Amino acid sequence: MKNKALYIVLFLAVLSACSSEPKQWTKTNTLALDGITPIGLSVLNDKIWISDGDHNRLIAISKAGEIVETLEEFERPMHISSDGEAVYIPEYGSDSIIKLQDGKRSTLPVQDSLDAPAGVDVRGDEVAIADFYNHRILYGKGNTWLSFGEEGNKKGQFYYPTDVQITSDKIYVADAYNNRIQVFDKQGNFLQLIGVEDVMNAATGLFVSESQVFVTDFENNRVLIYTLDGTLAQSIDNLQKPTDVLLVDDVLYIANYKGQNLEVYK
């Protein structure tokens, strides 16, 4: 009898684990950014950094939404990133990547010429750049650089890529105007498409966590959330031209370009 009860408890535990739904994100707050048109988001030193493309500046806010720093004179800063030590800013207008560390700016050496870099990610000695008008990704590791992709809509081709993220073994690309996410290995080999069935209209920004892929669907005013295998888990709707997503300590921030705010989800 005792064994039978134990089996039932075990069975229910396994059943519960198998049927558990992916996490559903719920809105908890809106951080107003009056006069700021956010494009890209990143985090460094407990501050959330925001690129304000329309006004050629970088803004840092506290997690409560208070502006703590404003840096001017960038040339159309787009999807920024951080490696924990510096903020990296792709300047769409100057065709360069700016490194901002301890208040000092320098230009990141890039092997090839860019045409409107729209997104950058830096992870250790790796750099990936979404090279918008060249319809490609430029990926560097140490001194070795690799360019992959070309204009088109087939697998491995891009149509105006706008954001990129490096994970431990993959490179995720927001293939904006092909309305999809593409996943590659670090040799530039195509691995996976995400979001093709969901009729996105400008997949402009992305964030990849250990279990989910977050994509901004700009024209449709929503963020789509996928499991890593590409299954749609949630759609966050009624946004206002979202351009980027950022996950910090299990808190999800969504940049609303038109709404001039960050929506916060937990």
Place this chain on the structure above:
Amino acid sequence: MKYTIIAIFTVLMLGFNTEAQAQKNGDRDQFEIQVDGLGCPFCAYGLEKKFKEFKGLKNVKIEMETGLFSFTFPAEERLTIERITTQVEKAGYTPVSAKVTRVDGTVETSDQKEVSLEDYAEVGEASLFVAGNCGMCRARIEKTAKNTEGVLLATWDEDTKMLDLKFDASAAKTADIEAAVAQAIATSGHDTKTAKADDKVYKGLPGCCKYKRVK
């Protein structure tokens, strides 16, 4: 009978306020261009980037909500409205109007003047489906339709994708107008139910205009 639906005209005038504006800009002309379809920042910054080949461009501003693109340019270059509207089109966008305030206070504008429906004895109505996405699509679709002979007014709805037309019914039948407009619009890059855009033209549309093709 040849109808002139839209007349483009240039107005030259002088005014005290414009002189003040010119003085403010020193030796630079002030340009303001109303561009349709600058709904996404990537499009807007792309337009700005295409103007970088005009060396000497400064004080660039883009107002996304209104579609106003403005900049200053050295007066001695005598940059013309025609050149800037051509450059806007070359970049894949649609100029609605343009204005330049010269350094001496002279203002030049390009503007569109529409003919009143009351001038026509018989006005017909027609509507057709046109595939498109955004404000820039709307500008292209409506401009193409209005340039079709016989069409008086054209309004495209971004949500329903329906193009509503008013036309001179004394000169053309509904079916003929619909066919002519559908063909012209397909040539501009947008699918209708009866005429499809050439793949090359479709491919050349700006990124945000990449609508789902009509099967």
